[in-house]
Amino acid sequence: MASPSAHAMPEHWTELIAAKQQKQLCWEELRALQSACEKTCGKTQVAECDDCYGKALNRMRQRYTASREREWFTQRKAFLHELEELFQEAMERKRSLEFVEARIESEKEAWYRxxxxxxxxxxxxxxxxxxxxxxxxxxxxxxxxxxxxxxxxxxxxGAPAGWPSSVAAFAERVVAARGDAAELKRLYVAEFFLGRPPRGEVMENAQKYLDEYRASASLTLEDPPATAGRAPAGQDGL
Incomplete structure (x- = not known):
């Protein structure tokens, strides 16, 4: 019998991957802003420049309150409303950025629970x-x-083999696919339906779900299979 996937909840990969992509994009833009501030404003720290500090805070605010992706915080409306107020207070120097970041981490912990x-x-x-x-x-x-x-x-x-590096490596591969549907499907098939190398056999009772997933251009891992009222293989045994 093939070994089970190390990742047991496909429905949360959308949130994880979206979060990694958006975080990476945000930090790239913040680094560019830091570089531009140093060249044009002569400041080594964005926090020392009121104009650039405001731009940085606004980009971080948009990271959460204007995200169009489905992320861990998407349905936490009260938190997003609170975050809008916290970023405004940070803009007015009434709150530190560290305070805002700590509040985000606290909410993420609540989501995990x-x-x-x-x-x-x-x-x-x-x-x-x-x-x-x-x-x-x-x-x-x-x-x-x-x-x-x-x-x-x-x-x-029991920790999956290679955890947490295997999880991080898989997430990085998905991010690197940059929305390429064919490549994403190949990655998901290998991760959620096939056993570990070197044999890589289809997991027990997973073939009909795999066939349906491969045959559909729109079916996602979160969608209930038409063949049964349950999620694809890989969630079994939770």
Whole structure:
């Protein structure tokens, strides 16, 4: 039998990849702004130049409040409204950029906890009732960091081979595809439907979903297969 994919939730890859792409684009533009500020304004730090600092903050604000991609924060409307106000306060020098970034990280941690609650199977597959209770307690404890949660989850379900480098490498390959539909499909087929090299066999019970995915130009990994009311292989066993 082929080994299962290291990545168990295809529906969150859209959010992950969009986030990586938009973050990269944002930082490229901010670096260009920094370089331009140094050449034209004579400032080594953007924060020292009111005009360029405002431009930088506005670009960072747009990164979240004007994103057209589906990202982890897209449906968190109250947070986005709050973020608009925080960036305005930062523009007026009433808030530090560090404060705004810390608030973003806090919200991302809340999103991560939400994902774990949405998929209670993560806890159910952890060995031992005591471990499961500890995990449930951590989800409700704001003093436990996201890093602690990740560590505890991996102890319970087992870290995929090569994690986290394998996850990062796959995400980078998807970003590098730059929306090429054929290349993206090839990457997703290899990652979510096939076992690990060297054999790379189709995973057990996945062939009909793979055939449907390959045959459709519009079907995404998030779409329920027409052949069954369940998601594609790779989510089994969650």
């Amino acid at each position: 939400w994902v774990l609650r949405k998929y209670p199977e993560f806890i159910a597959v952890s060995e031992g009732e005591a471990r499961q209770e500890e995990l449930r307690g951590m989800l409700d404890d704001p003093d436990r960091s996201r890093q602690e949660l990740v560590g505890m989850m991996l102890e319970g379900v």
